[in-house]
Amino acid sequence: MAVHGIDLGTTYSCIASVDDVSRPTVHRNQEDTDTTPSVVFFETPENVVVGQTAKDSAVIEPDLVVSRIKRDMGHEVTRTMHGRPYTPEEISAFVLRKLAADAKTATGVTVDDVVITVPAYFGAAERDATRKAGRIAGLNVIDIISEPIAAAITYGVLNPGQDARILVYDLGGGTFDTTVIALSGGDIEVVCTDGDHELGGADWDDRLVEHLAERFRQEHPDVPDPLDDKQTEQQLRRDAEELKKTLSTRTRHVLRVMHEGRVAKVEIGREEFEALTRDLLDRTIEITRKTLNTARGKGVDGFDHLVLVGGSAKMPAVTEALTKELGVTPRLQDPDLAVAKGAALYAFEETYRRLLSSGDRTDQSRAEEMAARAGLSDGQRQEIAGRTIRTVASRAFGIKATASNTRREYVAHLVNANDALPADVTEGFATLDDFQTRVAIEVMEQAGAVASDVIEDNNKIAEGDLRIPPGKPAGYPIEVTFSLDASGLLHVTAKENETGERLELSVQIGGMSEEEVAESRAALSRVQVS
Incomplete structure (x- = not known):
């Protein structure tokens, strides 16, 4: 039986499963990329487009495109499209349906049983809404697990037999978490966690959008504000995201801001970008410091590895700030895909454990079939059967x-x-x-x-x-x-x-x-x- 792990992200999502040599594998979408933009375009009442095409459509039809819906999960808000109100659960369900359909196209296997990840700092409302989104999408949600746990599972599988204390710094597109996790004898225990589900790479993008708009205003004060035009705003958001990525590999970049037939040529360097967003990065460092203090209060006075997860963690300023603060060099742990891979491993292992321990011979036969199909050795089967994962409450x-x-x-x-x-x-x-x-x-x-x-x-x-x-x-x-x-x-x-x-x-x-x-x-x- 096939089980899948889904990283349902604020800005990008992806889906993975365990292959026939027990490795977690991300399934590429129909656009032949590993990740799918979590953007939904309501083209007509009967047709919805999800992914890169939807993201591109935001420039032309901004009123029919929804992005960053993850930040609304757990809140009683709706977006009305073509006269019908849609809840955050329903909009997220469209993203999940796209992931499931593309995975089936890639593998020929229908996606049914899934584990969906959420930020560690998500509360009961957001987790409940995520589970409901999966059910609306026609999926059987086996479990909801925290993203740092998924990342830790991936890390543990890639580094077998190593007992370690890990600090996971997870800066995604729309949320930030920092979590201390202990790996011992294959078991995983979350010591403590903290975070902010309204702080992420999208906020860095927003600062760039405002900066680009301000530079245009200075050069063309007689032209209406570019942010008052939804199409121009959406183009600026696309440009800002690409600029952020470019400045992770280059020290300077030039782009053109166009609005109302006017053009402003804007040159920005990495140092200027980092200055614009310094307070956002400082906020993540403050939360990290607080998490480590909480861990000390629970008897864990340090960590062995600092693992970076989330696409926005690739910004050079993140590594520099953490190295300065903590005195260690962070490891980039497959930042874009580690969470989906860990969710796939957890989905596989949890299903295997449940079938094996059910007491039903049919279930136990299915468990053995899963293990055989994944090419597990006797040792691996015993390790998975005995593994425990312990976590903590994200809030009071x-x-x-x-x-x-x-x-x-x-x-x-x-x-x-x-x-x-x-x-x-x-x-x-x-x-x-x-x-x-x-x-x-x-x-x-x-x-x-x-x-x-x-x-x-x-x-x-x-x-x-x-x-x-x-x-x-x-x-x-x-x-x-x-x-x-x-x-x-x-x-x-x-x-x-x-x-x-x-x-x-x-x-x-x-x-x-x-x-x-x-x-x-x-x-x-x-x-x-x-």
Whole structure:
């Protein structure tokens, strides 16, 4: 059976699987490139174009093109195209369908079971939305795993038998994560993680766009602002991305900014570019420093290897800044493809382990068939069967509570950022008033970089009411249990023990109910994706 790993990126995505000699292999798309731009062009209500053609179309039809949708995952926002509103899950599903279709064209194998990666700092809402996007695309999402874990799996497979502590610096197109991971005896353990899901290479592009536009304004002050024209803006964004890549290999470059029949010749050097974006890079260094401090607090006082992941990590300034800050030379770990390859390895290994341990003879036969097809030795089979992967919570989770004496509302956190997963935590609470007949359970997730008990510093991600038996005095006890699985998906249970009344919250996040997901899957299956 074929299983695939998908790196669903902010700016670029790719898909991989394990080949017949147990190597992770990225499948090239129909345009014959390893990565596909995560851009969607709504050409007509019945036809959607994904990838480079969609990206090129943004210059001509900017109002019908959506990019960077990953930054909206987990938020209740829509984009209306041809009179129909589309959720971030639905738009991401088009990207996933393109990847799956191209992989089938390349290999002849239908893509069904997949593992999709997300930034380590994604919370429950974003992870839930990503899983739903996969289901809308018609895929069976085996698991959601963090991108640094996928990168660490790739690193571990390429460096077998080496126990090491790894600092993964992952600067993608739209998100940034830094994670400390321990490899020991083939097992992988995430020590801690931190990041910013609104900081990535696209922000470097934005600075260049503004700089190019400003240089045009200075040269042609009598012409309308180029950023007020959507077509010119999209062209500037294309130019900025290419300029960023060029300045990673050259020290200077000249390009022409054209708008309203006027031209501005702009020359920019690498040093000027780095000065324009210094605060963005400094922010990644600050987060890296904070992550290492957290690791020290958990008994890990250093690291053996610094691994760079993500296309934007190829900027020379990244290596220079990290070398200066940490005193070590980073390793570029196949930055564009390492995450997809690691996801493919995890998908293969996790499927193999589940089939092998199911107790069903048919499943065990399928596991042996997988191993044989991948050319695994007996030693490799034993290593995979015994491998464990342990991760941590990316954020703090709790419930809205009220102090009985002051009536101050605050967030009582049951799971804290960097707690080991899976986590099952139960805490006792109590009613506030005599004869209370219900208790509102409001599930909260840390919103900022640091956990806070202030209501406004958290996002409400689920809610429900727990019924209380009549006639009970203030202080009547209830229990709340948070179960956060290794994928970062949350289940909440509230109960009172006298009658056994329970409230089960599978944390309905991201705005799409299970019924809406099923309806969307059926409706979008009729839309042609190319």
